Amino acid sequence: MTKRHDTSVTPFLMFTGKAEEAMEFYVSLFAGARIEEIQRWGAGEPGAEGSVKIATFSLNGQQVMCTDSPPVHDFTFTPSFSFYVSCVEEDELDGYCSALSAEGKFLMPPDNYGFSTKFAWVEDRFGVSWQLNLP
Structure with a gap:
């Protein structure tokens, strides 16, 4: 395996319908935080139309990605992260x-x-x- 210095590592949060609400809340807490990009699920796609397909936001320079996952999984967030x-x-x-x-x-x-x-x-x-x- 080749180790590269330009490979990025980004925290990724998976929600089931609350991604945009969570992003808006988080960026409201930190100075200089902002939502950078939102791509939404469209008609006929697996996710609820208009919900977050993939989004990027930043908190004090730390990029974070998130999504509204179409399926509900048997797991959610854990305090270990x-x-x-x-x-x-x-x-x-x-x-x-x-x-x-x-x-x-x-x-x-x-x-x-x-x-x-x-x-x-x-x-x-x-x-x-x-x-x-x-x-």
Whole structure:
């Protein structure tokens, strides 16, 4: 196998009807975040017409791809994959905690767990996991 330096690696999130809502929510949280491209399922295609076939958005320079999968699978998101957000100020971490935990849940509520000043692990309303850290 040839190892290439120009091969890209991008996180990919699979939703079943909530991809656009999730992207809009995520880009609303981070300064400079944006939805870069959305391709939609058309009439007669496997996905619900108008839903996200494939999309790309960026969060603080990190590209993320997502889709609305036509079939519902026996699996969903797991906390073993998460977005790790290193915060600069405590009020930033608290704001992310508040927004991401709304209709979601804390896996580890905000606290000092000994490895940082303040840390929280949140599963948002879409089932995506976020680790929020204040070093």
